[in-house]
Amino acid sequence: MTTTVHAQLQQLRTSLMTRFPERRDAIDGALAAVLAGEHVLLLGPPGTAKSALVRAIAQAFGGTYFERLLTKFSTPEELFGPISLKALEQDRYQRVTAGKLPEAEFAFVDEVFKANSAILNSLLTAMNERLFHNDGAPTQMPLVALFGASNELPEGKELEALFDRFLLRFDVQYLLRPSSFRSVLLAPEPGCSGALTMAQLRQAQADVARVKVTEETVQALIAIRDGCRAEGIVASDRRWKKTLKVVQATAYLAGEAATTPEDLLVLTHALWREPKEYAKVAHVVGQLADPVSAKAAEVLDAARETAARVAALRSSDRKSYLAQAAQALEEFTAQQAKLKGLANGAGPRAKQALGDADQEIAQLHYELARAVSVGLGLGGAR
The missing domain is CATH 1.20.5 (Single alpha-helices involved in coiled-coils or other helix-helix interfaces)
Known part of the structure; x- marks a missing residue:
């Protein structure tokens, strides 16, 4: 484990929790997702600082950042760039991707479930394979993590695959405690100066990959899977596989070189499909993990x-x-x-x-x- 990078991540975590009160789970989960190279969904009403939190995390790593608010009238050009007129003159259908999602290391797509069929397939490929097909040629994307936000759950089977691409999902509501509300009222707009470089993030990701997944952790994960099935909550094999990377990242953030069942608590935010399932998932995971x-x-x-x-x-x-x-x-x-x-x-x-x-x-x-x-x-x- 690279001690300096780990210490900087802890400082970033503390700073984020100071500026975004009552967002501990979302902050811890977002940092673990970034370290694991996974995507995060923030569900909740407008005005709950979802976009501000994502911007602060992206700025902390100094990565290239792309942000877009979708509507039902959004076009692929908004996310992937306009068609090159020069390329058209040569009978090529090529997009100019500068400043758009294909060249971003961090991305935030607000109202992500407004994505229409013209956008959906390219967005799914970008999230799952980190590829963008430009004039038929697959281009590797530098995307570390994509954050989505929505005021509501997706409707329609065509959006289920997009929902599934977000490994961690957080229900972000209005502040409850008066002291939190007061601090947000009086504090300046939340922001973040660069805390780590992208090279340091890559080093941290390499350290996360070396965190040992113990047999005790695997057995607890299997028990959680069985417990969730008994409650009628079923996740895909791919999702279970991906959760292990976030579990490793959680252990790394805690300063550990090997996982323990405690690290499986992050699964609370990976397994529910509807907010009403959250309590059941939390109970099953909690009883078996910690x-x-x-x-x-x-x-x-x-x-x-x-x-x-x-x-x-x-x-x-x-x-x-x-x-x-x-x-x-x-x-x-x-x-x-x-x-x-x-x-x-x-x-x-x-x-x-x-x-x-x-x-x-x-x-x-x-x-x-x-x-x-x-x-x-x-x-x-x-």
């Missing part, structure tokens, strides 16, 4: 739901709001105690997950207590 981290995630999700429920009552009956808030504060305390109880026998990364969950619940507790004290006219902490 039960402690999975339980920490369940406790944290419950705390977030409680915070959201109480926040929705703030503008309603004052007495009802205060009663629900008091109950929520007790729940937060109980949840933190539960997290402390899970720490016994937990591994290093599980302890990190517990610590992160405890920190967020403590912040939710503080913010709600402050809101209650302000509502009671007590001023609140500053």
Whole structure:
């Protein structure tokens, strides 16, 4: 493992999480996908910083970047370049690809499922084989990773293959915590200066390929596959094969030279096809990969739901709001105690997950207590 490159990646991860609060899973997954040379889909409503996050990651590596918003009227020229008039004079149908997707190392296609049949085949080939056929001649593309974004899931069988090309899929929603919202309101527009060169990224990718996939990891992955099948969630053999590269990248980012079942937690974002399947996948993967981290995630999700429920009552009956808030504060305390109880026998990364969950619940507790004290006219902490 190249220590300097690994340290720079960790610095990049920390920087991204500071500028993009409540996006830990998407950031970790995106970095692992880049290291594995895989593609990422961000699903969610407009205004959730999907494009800003992708731009920040692409800029961090200093790679050539291409971005396009698709509509149902988009043409192949928008992604792959206009037809060369000089080539037409010589009876050749050749595109001018300068500044377009065929020459990009990182790409972001917003509203990607608006791709029509004229675009679809070339886009699929670009993502799967890194090839672009220009006047019949296959040209190798330098594409490292393509990020797609959409406000909705694809409709129609013709888009299923495109959906399948995105190995990792993240549901990105509006910020929940008031402190996160406040920091985004007051912070400058997120950006990123170059943190690594493309040569360093290639070195990191080579290091990832050398991470040993242990038999314990393989057995856990097989068990996860069986568990998902029992829940009616089926993925292609190709997808399972590709996930191992991301598992290796996850281990590399954690500073390990060999994988462990803990690294399989990233599969939570690789196996669902509809958001409603996410909870089932998370449960199956969590129980078999890292039960402690999975339980920490369940406790944290419950705390977030409680915070959201109480926040929705703030503008309603004052007495009802205060009663629900008091109950929520007790729940937060109980949840933190539960997290402390899970720490016994937990591994290093599980302890990190517990610590992160405890920190967020403590912040939710503080913010709600402050809101209650302000509502009671007590001023609140500053």
